[in-house]
Amino acid sequence: MNKDILIKVCMGTGGIAAGGEAVIAAFEKAFRSAGISASVEKNCSVHKVGCRGFCARDVLVDVIVNGDKFTYEYIKPDMVERIVNAHIKAGIPVAEWLVKDDYHTFHNKQVKVVLSDCGEVDPEDIDSYINRGGYEATKKVLTAMSPEETIETVKASGLRGRGGAGFPTGVKWEMARRQPGSVKYIICNADEGDPGAFMDRSVVEGNPHAVIEGMIIGAYAFGARYGYVYIRAEYPLAVERLHLALRQARERGFLGEKILGTEFSFDIKIKLGAGAFVCGEETALIASIEGKRGQPRAKPPFPVQKGLWGKPTVINNVETLANVPYIIRKGAEWFAGMGTEKSKGTKVFALTGKIKNSGLIEVPMGIQLREIIFDIGGGIEGGKKLKAVQTGGPSGGCIPASMVDTAVDYESLARMGSIVGSGGMVVLDETDCMVNVAKYFLQFTQAESCGKCVPCRVGTKRLLEILTRITEGKGKEGDLELLEILSSDVKTTSLCGLGQTAPNPVLSTLKYYRDEYEAHIFEKRCPAGVCKDLLTYSILEEFCKGCTACTRVCPAGAIIGEKKKPHKIIQDVCIKCGACFETCKFKAIKKG
């Protein structure tokens, strides 16, 4: 009989959504009914683990028998019995359900630091983290390192803020340490708001103790007694696991009075964000914690001088903090050995869009964009052509396919007119309209502008209106110049990062895809075939068989014709939904 059976079921948000809980229950039930639980007792366990990145294949299950690990994908509860019988009892893995080659290529070029324990540790069990070296870093700094040494180590590692701005973390801590006053705060910014971004969510859900540990170390380094985690309420699982982790850390003496018997005391509170994107901006975040409307204020003073309740405050992003314990454990040199000259370490990205392998990835800084898209991501879906990569979310920009050899680091992306940002990476193909992409992001920033400053509140609205009229075929001569000048003024005159970066999607698409804008305005044509108002559907008589499939799906009743004779679309009635185009088996519908 097997000695050691370990089942790890992905229970990140993706895993849960795919039915992870039922899969766990199925394993437990199968073990019980097969008598395995009784015979191997403690050595048989089913663990929930955090996100391992490849959410598209959930539920992912590791079956580890005597140390031999096999990973299954797309697991449903009804598949469990066969796995238990064949793999665990008979020792023959179910080959057709195992992950395929692309699972491995997805992981091959990744380097996992922040995510190294995600998918391995049980986020609801502190021991699981401790068994993999967790809280060693806390012990090390509290017992063997001075605050100055701690800061020096983080400085030497070259760690920069992963929330987007890329400010050196150790320098920020040092500035906070130099501020006068005995009351200082550390805040973990877990208000991840970029559309499509789920890096921080996955880290908190998958390995909350790493974030807590990062905060403890930071607090020790610059002298904070209390910390806050500002986390969006829309992340209920992350919040729950964080609460649990804080409780466990307190029970084990990693938080609270006189931590590990030293003179250092520190504790953390959770503050829930109420869904305002702008609260990810640090001064708005502070206002929100203080119970005020989440609105940014002018800097200086910077939070590190005058932050929460008027006291010196360090705000670090989740991923930044989660890096810290590993840096302390493995040393600054190890961390600095990864990445480029100015951008050290790794960066987590949420890879989405028209890509085969979408999911959460961690790559060394400086990796080529091409490697991410074609090696890790497996290239474009449906054999289409890569058009652009949008990075940095609504504050970022589009990098055209022609520049796909660029390195992914703070400096290189900035040169492209984009940013690393918090780590959103949306892949666009030839069927994406760049004007529409810009419009999408402007819709987002306009809705999320706090309304405090005029250029952001009204300026983004006007940008959006101009983009909208272009996509509706109502663009005028001069609109592009107006977009450029208004974008530039909004960037320059806005109060906070939201407004200062909101026009980036417009400017970068205008820079690389001006012809596409011009086609909309002057030819009343959307080259990608996305903008409805610029589309017409017509039937090519020579191909139409008169099968009537299109008339049956047309919701507007716009298609007429006798059976077995060519049909016709009445343009006045057509609502351009594209249903006929999708349905026609004979390619008889022309779109354009």
Place this chain on the structure above:
Amino acid sequence: MTQSKELGEVNESRVNMITLTINNRQISVPAGTTILDAARRNEIHIPTLCDDPRLEPYGGCRLCLVQVKGMPRPVTACTTPATDGMEVETSNAEIERQRRTVVELLLSDHPNDCMVCEKAGDCMLQELAYFYNVRENRFAGERRTYAKKDMNPFIERDMEKCILCGKCVRVCDEVQGVAAIDIANRGFGSKISPPFDKDLNCEFCGQCVSVCPTGALLGKESLGKGRQKDVKEVETVCPYCGCGCNLTLHVSRNEVVRVTSKQDTVNEGWLCVKGRFGFNFISSPDRLTAPLIRKGGAFAEASWEEALGYIAERLTAIKSKHGPDAIGGLASARCTNEENYLFQKFMRAAIGTNNVDHCARYCHSSTVAGLATVFGSGAMTNSIAEIEKNDVMFVIGSNTKESHPIIALRMIKAKRKGAKLIIADPRRVPLVRFADIWLQHRPGTDVALLNGMMHVIVKENLVDRAFIESMTDGFDEEFKKNLEPYSPEAAESITGVPKDLIVKAARLYAGSKKAGIYYTMGITQHAHGTDNVYAIANLALMTGNLGKEGAGVNPLRGQNNVQGSTDMGCIPNMYPGYQRVTVPAIRQKFEALWNVKLPDKDGLTAPEMLMAAEKGSLKALYIMGENPALSDPDLTHTVKALKALEFLVVQDIFMTETAELAHVVLPGASFAEKVGTFTNTERRVQRVRRAVNSPGTAMKDSLIIMELSKRMGYEMNYSHTVEIFREIGQAWPALAGMSYARLEDGGIQWPCPTPDHPGTQYLFKGGFPRGRGRFTAVTYQPSHEEPDKEYPFILTTGRTLFQYHTGTMTRKVRPINAVSPEPFIEINPQDARALSLESGAKVRVSSRRGSITLKAVVTKRPGKGVVFIPFHFKEAAANILTSGTALDPVAKIPSFKVSTVRVEKVS
């Protein structure tokens, strides 16, 4: 150097100065100054829509963007501190282009209906559109439109004209301490809104209206009555409480149509609901417009000749038959110094009696009696502006936020700057929200509370030994022995305040370097009011909190000129300037000044006059602008006394409850119809200016007195009010250095003995008028009435925010009556439960003197066993319940703050 109208030139240390260049000009400013302020100080214009120097910087409108050398992007001048060596450029083609974009963006979301907009000509957005010559709009697009109208009675809120500068939100929170509005929604849909977009329901101070740069916020009563370019502006002083707020009356077609206030004033431009929106009484159709003589049972209109002749005839007859002391006069705390001076001069010189008094008897006579005895002067020792310099404020028996709203704003400002606030009040008054310590003592137990605090201070040796030794008398063993029984435990058992809080408050007060005490009627209106005042003086003396800036004893005066009317000698024992009528040398001085023989004994106080009237020894009473038939205690008795008079003359602007009892009613002029001076609570003498003509034949009160005096055989000829003011200076040295010209700009605080004297910001610098400050041992005396089975509640009376005094003026103002329409009694939820009462229920409230019926408001404001009724409402006059015989033995002030009553539900 900056100028302040209140304090003259502000001393600015040159130590912490930095130098920057703005547009190549070298400029030195104190460290911490923003670029915008630095530019303003040097008359360099930078446009802004969201900045107000009185509010925290915001940085929202982005118009004040300037280029700073070395900075990658332009910065907002309003939020960026100037630093040494900084090089700033406030204007260049790029910046102007960006500013124009901002203006254009704002206009793209604005109705642009300047043709019919109330604010046209006074609108900052319109100004910018003009300067940037914005005609076509490149960004024309969707505009915010709102169907909902705000139905509150005061403030028109047109949010389509709002540019989201956030000034209203900030002023409401930072200055007013209310936070009734905030920005709701996000992005383009952002909107300033009360909670849940309901109608505005707040203190209606209109601070928001005053800072709004566009036509988004306006006073509803002013709509359609004249725009800024067409009005005449008249600077004057508010006719309500004693804060002395400066008003700018906007006059159109002989009507005051709007009230604003300038920033460089004692009130920093802030006003309360009454000051800003309570002006419509001036043009009320109910104003008295002609003299009225009672003929038979009814009044008949008469000519001035007829009315004055009749009064002179009757008074002369009574005087010759019963002697001058059979006549009494009540002057008015609403009238000017000049009018009050003439009034007491008329009583003393023309009638020949010292029977002159006024409503100060009912508010601060115990202050005058108490503080004058121990210090030698009985006014506020410090200035309103000095509140900001307090490190501890001790507010006792004062509902400052409602009764002295603008002084409360200074307290809130001080609090924001870090001062601590202790409040002692039986009710949870609105200012308690800002308090560090709230002592909720039982009404009438102030002496026990204060002695309890002093017990702690002496025991813990927190006294200011050096001050006591050099500046005071009477801090002896006997004094200390008197405090011995008032241990915190004993004080707790009397006052109901937990002993720990008493100790905490004592330590906080005594531990401060600059503590200010602020008190009003909660201290003075007791049968032991003078003792209360002594106790307060003792506390300040033993901690050395006197004779220096930002530390002192400050009785807040409740009416626009109650300080002045007392100063002017409208009290039975003193001539103008607190000079005793019984001192021969002083009397001779006034006989010489007035050229007449004067009576040599003290006259009757107001309550004594009424008692004398009831007894029959006082035959005639001349009342100028007071309404004792509603404001005096035990109204049944008061009205009986007034009715017993042979002859009653009332001079007022409305037919008051008292005027209805008169034999002759004379129409006087409102504050907006005359010139003169008011003296506010901080001893500041300020100019009152005429804005409109009086209605009908109504006449200035000073002219009425002169005409009458002439007919009584004592000529008073002043061709201009300034001549009266000059005579006051001759009578009282403390005003001798003032002239109308010197008062032109912001007024002067007395004493101001010589024309080159700057006035006196705070009293007792270097010593007390009586020499040394005197400690006076006082013991706790239970109030005249204690709750019993029959009358189980303690009734305390007072004011509300919206109404004023007997409502003569405020109840003529439509929006005020919309929010404060009727009398009510506040009762604690525990008591209400016992009586099965809910808010809105009708109750009968009875005391030993009478009963009234009114609506119950169940609230935790009063403690258990205490009820509160405002005295503004004639429909259920609180003073039917109060006692007219429980008087302070020294000051003769009645015990308005403690009566016992019974409350019954009326089905």
